[in-house]
Amino acid sequence: MEKNSTKAMIITLATIGIISAILLTFVYQWTIPYIEANQEETRRIAINEVLPTAEEINQIERESQIFYEGYDSSGNRVGVAYQHSGGGYNGPIELMIGVDLEAEEIIQISILNHQETPGLGARITEEEYKSNFAGKPFGDYVVVKTPPSKTMEVQAVAGATISSSNTTRIVEEAVSMINNAYGGGS
Amino acid sequence: MSEFTQLVLLFFGTVFVNNFILVRFLGICPFLGVSKQVETAVGMGLATTFVMTLTGAATWLINTYILEALNLPFLQYVSFIIVIASLVQFVEMFIKKTSPVLYKSLGIFLPLITTNCAILGLALLIPLNGYSFIGSTVFGFGAGIGFTLAIVLMAGLREKLEFGDVPGVLKGVPVTLIIAGIMAMAFMGFSGLITI
Amino acid sequence: MSVNAKQLISDFKNGLWQENPIFRLVIGMCPTLAVTNTMVNGLAMGLATSFVLISSEIVVSLIKKLIPGDVRIPSYILIIATFVTFVDYFLKAFYPSIAASLSLFVPLIVVNCLILGRQETFASQNPVHRSFADALGMGIGFTWALLLLSAVRELFGMGSMFGLQILGDWYRPMVIMVLPAGAFITLGILIAIMNVVSKNATNDTTCH
Numbered sequence: 001m002e003k004n005s006t007k008a009m010i011i012t013l014a015t016i017g018i019i020s021a022i023l024l025t026f027v028y029q030w031t032i033p034y035i036e037a038n039q040e041e042t043r044r045i046a047i048n049e050v051l052p053t054a055e056e057i058n059q060i061e062r063e064s065q066i067f068y069e070g071y072d073s074s075g076n077r078v079g080v081a082y083q084h085s086g087g088g089y090n091g092p093i094e095l096m097i098g099v100d101l102e103a104e105e106i107i108q109i110s111i112l113n114h115q116e117t118p119g120l121g122a123r124i125t126e127e128e129y130k131s132n133f134a135g136k137p138f139g140d141y142v143v144v145k146t147p148p149s150k151t152m153e154v155q156a157v158a159g160a161t162i163s164s165s166n167t168t169r170i171v172e173e174a175v176s177m178i179n180n181a182y183g184g185g186s
Numbered sequence: 187m188s189e190f191t192q193l194v195l196l197f198f199g200t201v202f203v204n205n206f207i208l209v210r211f212l213g214i215c216p217f218l219g220v221s222k223q224v225e226t227a228v229g230m231g232l233a234t235t236f237v238m239t240l241t242g243a244a245t246w247l248i249n250t251y252i253l254e255a256l257n258l259p260f261l262q263y264v265s266f267i268i269v270i271a272s273l274v275q276f277v278e279m280f281i282k283k284t285s286p287v288l289y290k291s292l293g294i295f296l297p298l299i300t301t302n303c304a305i306l307g308l309a310l311l312i313p314l315n316g317y318s319f320i321g322s323t324v325f326g327f328g329a330g331i332g333f334t335l336a337i338v339l340m341a342g343l344r345e346k347l348e349f350g351d352v353p354g355v356l357k358g359v360p361v362t363l364i365i366a367g368i369m370a371m372a373f374m375g376f377s378g379l380i381t382i
Numbered sequence: 383m384s385v386n387a388k389q390l391i392s393d394f395k396n397g398l399w400q401e402n403p404i405f406r407l408v409i410g411m412c413p414t415l416a417v418t419n420t421m422v423n424g425l426a427m428g429l430a431t432s433f434v435l436i437s438s439e440i441v442v443s444l445i446k447k448l449i450p451g452d453v454r455i456p457s458y459i460l461i462i463a464t465f466v467t468f469v470d471y472f473l474k475a476f477y478p479s480i481a482a483s484l485s486l487f488v489p490l491i492v493v494n495c496l497i498l499g500r501q502e503t504f505a506s507q508n509p510v511h512r513s514f515a516d517a518l519g520m521g522i523g524f525t526w527a528l529l530l531l532s533a534v535r536e537l538f539g540m541g542s543m544f545g546l547q548i549l550g551d552w553y554r555p556m557v558i559m560v561l562p563a564g565a566f567i568t569l570g571i572l573i574a575i576m577n578v579v580s581k582n583a584t585n586d587t588t589c590h
Contacts (some may be wrong), residue, residue, distance in 0.1 A: 009452055010450055010451040012448065012453055013453055016457055016461065018458060020264055020463070022260060023262070023464060023468075024260045024264070024464060026202075026473050027468050027472075028259075028260040028471060029471065032475075034475035035471070035474045035475050038474070038475070038478045042478075090395040091314075092314065107455060115485070117560070117561065120557060175584060198559065208562060209562060211412060211415050211562055212412060213412070214411035214412045214414075214415055215409065215411050218411065219410065222447070247589070255427075260471065262489075263463045263466055263470070263489050264464065264467065267460070267463050267493075268456075268460070271456050271459060300455070300493070303412035303490050303491045303496050304554055306490060306492060306493045307412075307486060307491075310486055311486070312563070354577075356570075356574050359408055359570070359573050360570040360571065360573045360577070361570065363566045363567065363573065364566065364570040366566040366570075367562075367563045367566030368567075369561040370563035370566055371558070371563040374561070
């Protein structure tokens with residue numbers, strides 16, 4: 001078999017390809033339990049952050065979306081958590097939001113993933129920005145640069161208006177999705 | 187917002203706001219290497235744009251109908267790079283047949299398109315973005331045009347710089363990088379223009 | 383097969399300075415500019431790249447006689463892509479926060495011209511022990527260069543090193559340093575300084 005014949009080329013590439021696929025299948029099987037555990041852990045921490053008074057979390061599916069209902073020790077539903085993502089300044093922003101459906105308020109948000117600029121947009125993960133949403137009634141929000149004077153105003157991170165607006169928009173969408181699934185609709 | 191408007195915004199967003207070289211840092215190798223003359227830069231840019239547009243389309247197809255359908259996410263890098271290498275091979279043969287002059291002037295840079303981080307970077311972004319088939323193709327096209335824009339601009343500047351008086355130690359790579367930095371700062375001005 | 387210690391040491395030292403991938407050969411640029419915004423990221427990327435470089439140089443050197451010339455580049459790329467996938471899943475499983483900060487740039491190690499270049503210029507023409515020395519030297523050279531670049535960027539851009547606050551509250555960070563523009567400029571200045579130090583200029587900017 002000549003070194004450079006088409007047959008030799010195809011056999012070489014096919015062999016490498018097959019060995020590669022087999023090895024990677026093993027790597028995948030080995031690592032996937034850890035990867036899923038990591039994701040589960042991140043989600044659990046986020047849900048606890050946005051539904052602080054919940055003792056028990058039930059995962060249910062509605063309208064082909066997954067929601068996490070939180071119940072306190074007496075079995076009362078304290079809120080519903082939902083994971084939503086959307087476009088940020090540098091890439092997708094993924095957040096977890098907890099809402100109180102009875103009071104029609106947001107309990108808290110938690111940023112799961114983002115690629116915003118460190119020192120600027122990345123500060124959406126800090127309490128100062130997130131606290132904008134604690135106890136916020138459902139509705140349309142207005143992003144402002146000064147401390148909010150009206151209930152529906154959200155103060156942007158200094159120097160990161162775009163990241164802040166995008167996050168606010170994602171929050172509004174998430175609330176909408178929850179309301180649609182739970183028959184509210186605002 | 188109509189789908190067409192969305193696509194147009196996606197295109198401009200990818201060319202300027204999220205320019206692959208100056209904002210996303212993808213495609214630096216050829217950016218520094220091919221940008222010495224405007225003519226070569228244009229040829230390289232167009233060849234890359236062609237490959238990127240096809241890559242956008244092909245990766246969406248592979249991701250949707252093979253990787254996701256058969257649950258083989260771990261074969262992503264291997265399959266994408268095979269697609270890219272094949273596309274580049276195909277483009278090389280195409281250019282060789284249709285324009286031997288262009289083929290000769292691009293020389294070694296044609297096969298090097300395979301190792302252009304911008305193309306693999308583009309392929310990797312497609313599953314993450316959730317655009318449609320057309321959206322992914324437009325995304326690829328925009329990425330290519332943005333790439334071409336950046337290297338042609340850089341080539342224009344470097345051609346002028348040949349006649350300038352660059353201090354010894356800065357000659358060559360350092361001054362190119364500094365210019366790139368200033369260009370990147372200029373492109374920061376586009377941020378927020380379009381949200382995609 | 384004779385093992386010449388002196389030659390091995392020279393193969394190893396080559397990548398540290400003389401043919402330092404970032405400052406002299408100017409290859410492997412994409413990750414260099416993108417992930418050197420913090421020292422942790424720079425170190426992680428350096429180590430990940432070194433692992434892929436060492437593993438692929440060893441494999442390529444072992445099977446170099448079996449690969450027909452015309453398909454050598456695609457073969458090298460397949461081998462590299464396999465090791466990169468391994469590193470990616472390994473990081474996601476055991477170091478998820480690093481995997482998240484490096485994100486896209488781990489798979490981009492596949493097209494890092496440094497790794498492909500070393501297969502072509504070294505591993506495919508040299509025995510395994512020399513390829514290992516070369517890969518180790520290049521890997522360490524790449525890593526220390528990344529660390530230097532990220533040290534400058536993190537210190538001036540955020541006032542910290544490895545996440546530990548070094549400069550106090552009096553210091554107003556130059557955010558531009560952690561942005562693309564700052565990366566380009568810092569690297570440009572560093573290479574200019576290297577040129578002064580070594581007296582023969584870094585000129586080659588072709589990805590090889």
